[in-house]
Amino acid sequence: MPITQEMVRALSADLYSWSLRKVPDDTHAALARAQVSEPDARARETLKFMLASAERAERDDKFLCSDSGIPVFFVRIGAQAVMSGDIRQAFVDGFDDLVRTIEPPILKFVTNPLTNERGYRGKDMPIVSYDFTDGDCIDITCSPKSLGSGRWAALEIFSYPTLETIETYVMDVVMNAAGQHCPPVVIGVGIGGSFDRAAAIAKKATLRPIGSTNDEPVLRDMEGRLLAAVNATGFGPMGLGGQTTALAVHVDYSAGHGFTPVAVCFNCWINRRTRARIYNSGVVERLE
Amino acid sequence: MAMLPRVQLPLSPDAARRLKLGDVVLADGEAVITAGLPTHERIVRYLDEALPLPLELRGQAFFHLGLCEAAEGGDTTPLYVNPTTSTRFAAQLPTMIRRLGLTTVAGKGGLDQASVDAMAAQGCVYMAIVGGAAPLLTAAITEVVETGWDDLIAQFRLTRIRFRGFGPLTIAIDAHGGNLYGQLADVARQRLPAILSGMAGRRDPLGRNDRTPIVPHDEMPRTRP
Numbered sequence: 001m002p003i004t005q006e007m008v009r010a011l012s013a014d015l016y017s018w019s020l021r022k023v024p025d026d027t028h029a030a031l032a033r034a035q036v037s038e039p040d041a042r043a044r045e046t047l048k049f050m051l052a053s054a055e056r057a058e059r060d061d062k063f064l065c066s067d068s069g070i071p072v073f074f075v076r077i078g079a080q081a082v083m084s085g086d087i088r089q090a091f092v093d094g095f096d097d098l099v100r101t102i103e104p105p106i107l108k109f110v111t112n113p114l115t116n117e118r119g120y121r122g123k124d125m126p127i128v129s130y131d132f133t134d135g136d137c138i139d140i141t142c143s144p145k146s147l148g149s150g151r152w153a154a155l156e157i158f159s160y161p162t163l164e165t166i167e168t169y170v171m172d173v174v175m176n177a178a179g180q181h182c183p184p185v186v187i188g189v190g191i192g193g194s195f196d197r198a199a200a201i202a203k204k205a206t207l208r209p210i211g212s213t214n215d216e217p218v219l220r221d222m223e224g225r226l227l228a229a230v231n232a233t234g235f236g237p238m239g240l241g242g243q244t245t246a247l248a249v250h251v252d253y254s255a256g257h258g259f260t261p262v263a264v265c266f267n268c269w270i271n272r273r274t275r276a277r278i279y280n281s282g283v284v285e286r287l288e
Numbered sequence: 289m290a291m292l293p294r295v296q297l298p299l300s301p302d303a304a305r306r307l308k309l310g311d312v313v314l315a316d317g318e319a320v321i322t323a324g325l326p327t328h329e330r331i332v333r334y335l336d337e338a339l340p341l342p343l344e345l346r347g348q349a350f351f352h353l354g355l356c357e358a359a360e361g362g363d364t365t366p367l368y369v370n371p372t373t374s375t376r377f378a379a380q381l382p383t384m385i386r387r388l389g390l391t392t393v394a395g396k397g398g399l400d401q402a403s404v405d406a407m408a409a410q411g412c413v414y415m416a417i418v419g420g421a422a423p424l425l426t427a428a429i430t431e432v433v434e435t436g437w438d439d440l441i442a443q444f445r446l447t448r449i450r451f452r453g454f455g456p457l458t459i460a461i462d463a464h465g466g467n468l469y470g471q472l473a474d475v476a477r478q479r480l481p482a483i484l485s486g487m488a489g490r491r492d493p494l495g496r497n498d499r500t501p502i503v504p505h506d507e508m509p510r511t512r513p
Contacts (some may be wrong), residue, residue, distance in 0.1 A: 042312065042458070046418055049456060053421035060421040066323075066354040066370035066443065104367040107356050108441050116326075118441055148373055148396075148419065167487055175480065178473055180373055180397035182419040225487045232483050233476040238418055239397060240458055241472055270420045 003138055003278050005085025005093075011284060012094035012126075012277055015142035016071055017102055019272040020063045023054040024288055026210040027186070027247065027271040034184060034237075034244040043242025050237070050269055056170070064270050068106040068160060069144035071095050071126035078135035082280050087138075091126045109146070112283015123269075129200070137277040141288075144272050148184060153265035155199055157218035161260050163218075166191060167226060170249075173264040174230050175223030182268035184247045186210065187230065190263040198261035205250035206267045219251045226251070237269070248270075292456055297349040299391040301411025305378035307459045309466035314455040315415070318433065319394070320345055323354035323372040324444025335387050342436025343446050345388045350379065352395030353417070354443035357432055362506055364432040366449065370423055371396040371417035382406040394457060398469035414461035416468075428454040470487065 023031070028051070035047040057064045073091055077083075099106065099120045110122040133139060154173045158165055170189055190201030214220040226249040236242025247269070267273075275288040295307070296460060307313070320343055322328070334341055352374045356367045365472035374381075374395035381399055385406040393399070393407070394415035407414065417425065431450040438445055460468040 042310070043455070045312070049418050049421055049424065053418075053424050056423040060371060062426075063368050064422055065420045066356060066368050066422055068370070104356060107354065107443050151373070163491055164488060167491075168484060171480065171484065175476060178476070179469065180375065182396065212310070221490075225490050229483045229487050232479060232486075234479065235476060236474055238416060239472065240416055240460060241468065247506060268420065 001280060001282055002082040002084040003280060003282075004083075005087060005090045007278050007282065007284075008087055008090035008138065008140070009094040009097065011140060011278055012073060012142070013098040013101075014089050014146060015073075015274045015276060016095070016098050016139060018286075019144055019274040020065070020068055020106075021061055021140050022058050022274075023064065023270055024209075027269070030053055030210045030247040031184070031269065034247065035123050038237075038242055038244050040236060040242035041237045042240060046237040046240060046242075047244065053269075061113045065146070065179045066107065067146040067148060068109060069108055069146035069272070072143050072145050073126055073128045074131070074141040074143070074207070075128055076131045076133040076139040078133055078137045078139070080134070080136040080280070081138050082136075083138070088128070091128050095120070095126050137279040137285075139275070139277045141273065141275040143203075143207060144266075146268075149181040149266045149268040153202070153263070155195070155261055155263040157195065157259050158263045159260070160258050160273065161262070163222065166260075166262050167222065167229075169262050170226055170264050171229060174233065174245075177266060179235035179245070181266045182270075183239060184237055184244045184269050185233060186267040187226070187246050187249045187273050188265045188267070189226070189249065189251040190261070191251065191253040192256040192260050194256060195261050197254050197256075198263040199265070201252045201254060202263035205252045206265060206271075207273055208250045210248045214251065218254070219253065223249045223251050229257060292451070297392055298347055299349070301389075301391055301463070303413045304391045304413045305463040307413050307462060309459055309462040309468055311459045312456045313415075313459070314453045315349075315457055317349070318448055318450045319349035319351045319392070320446055320448050321351040321353040321355060321369070322444060323352060324440060324448050325376055327440060327444050327446060328377045328384070330437065332380045332383050335383065341446075343434060343448055345390070347389045347391060347490050349392035350384070350388075350390050352380045352393070355432075355447055355449070356422070356442060357447075364435075366426055366432050368422045369429065369449075370422045371419050374399050374414070378403060385410050385412050398460055398467065401467075401470070404465060404467050404470070407461055407463055408465045410431045411463050413463050415457035416460040417455075417457060427453065428452060440453070459504065465492050489512070
């Protein structure tokens with residue numbers, strides 16, 4: 001039995017809807033840990049309020065944020081997956097379905113960058129990237145993106161940078177964002193590859209579960225240094241002071257040429273991320 | 289949050305001046321809200337051209353909040369609200385604060401020095417709202433009173449809301465030039481050299497010079513994970 005266009009259409013809408021109502025478990029746990037360890041009393045109260053909001057949203061099936069963002073999906077197609085229909089169109093139709101049926105309704109955020117008009121549809125929307133993996137399933141991650149944290153991402157190209165150059169640049173971007181991106185944030189850093197690849201690496205790095213270990217020792221150390229450095233700035237939750245500016249810094253890299261792009265991006269404290277698989281059997285497995 | 293002090297909005301300029309930087313309060317009363325840059329631009333244009341605004345804004349509390357509401361019959365129910373980034377409106381706020389006599393601006397992320405100066409001159413504070421707390425913030429809204437400029441998309445309209453116990457709200461810019469965001473940015477800038485040198489001390493001291501690749505080339509994975 002193939003994985004049909006209709007199955008992907010329905011699941012993509014569900015993934016989006018779920019992402020608006022639930023803070024991922026790893027992020028909730030990290031916020032709870034920070035709420036205990038944070039030395040600043042006002043920051044502790046802010047973290048407590050965030051946790052209360054997350055719990056109320058989940059309990060009452062409410063949105064955490066009024067900005068539902070734009071639809072962004074990462075799709076990995078198993079080598080043994082059998083598909084039928086137009087899978088690309090499934091994401092377009094799934095978002096249309098969501099807009100038509102979701103309760104409460106979502107506001108218009110899809111923006112034409114040439115006119116700044118907003119609606120629910122637009123060129124290349126939803127943003128979907130495809131990759132391959134093993135298995136008899138399609139693996140879909142939904143990570144809607146909004147201006148609040150998206151506005152502060154940056155990329156610069158260096159020539160044969162040292163680790164010091166890379167880390168200093170990350171801190172420049174962190175200083176520029178200050179506390180405006182609804183911290184505590186998850187920071188993704190992409191090093192190397194090409195211009196476009198570095199940005200994709202940074203974004204994908206934000207999707208890595210908080211608390212997971214980087215397989216690359218050089219980057220594992222870099223993540224530790226950067227997390228400590230970001231949290232030493234003192235911007236704190238919502239930029240109102242405290243030691244919890246980031247919950248995690250995740251770094252990944254790609255081989256490239258001597259020109260080395262370094263991309264830095266942020267997810268706000270809600271860290272919207274849902275993930276599920278559809279198997280050839282028709283079974284849907286929700287992973288996050 | 290029951291223990292937090294309450295403030296009644298809109299504030300008088302004197303009441304705004306009595307609020308202290310860093311105070312955390314809950315608000316009762318009403319405010320005009322929008323999340324729209326076109327709305328701010330239109331307000332300034334209307335002020336310049338002496339055109340009537342659709343809602344009374346003089347002396348009011350002005351919140352950077354996005355609202356989704358349900359209208360049925362004559363009733364409007366707030367479904368959810370959440371703050372948006374105030375610095376997006378930095379170009380319009382000094383004019384609005386001075387010419388409308390706003391006594392409270394609220395949102396997230398603060399404002400620039402020109403707005404801080406305008407707030408000090410007027411008797412106006414900036415209240416920081418926690419982002420991503422829509423379920424709790426929305427529960428405090430008791431009424432959607434009126435809307436204006438309904439030609440704009442929902443979150444860009446001007447909407448007057450009434451609330452009880454809205455917050456917590458942190459006085460992040462006071463009416464005397466005090467700016468919590470500015471103070472924290474100064475602290476971070478002062479700390480940065482020590483932070484960077486601390487990172488250097490924790491970096492691998494072996495061979496990470498100007499021309500050493502991050503990972504020796506023959507140790508790089510050949511396939512993507």
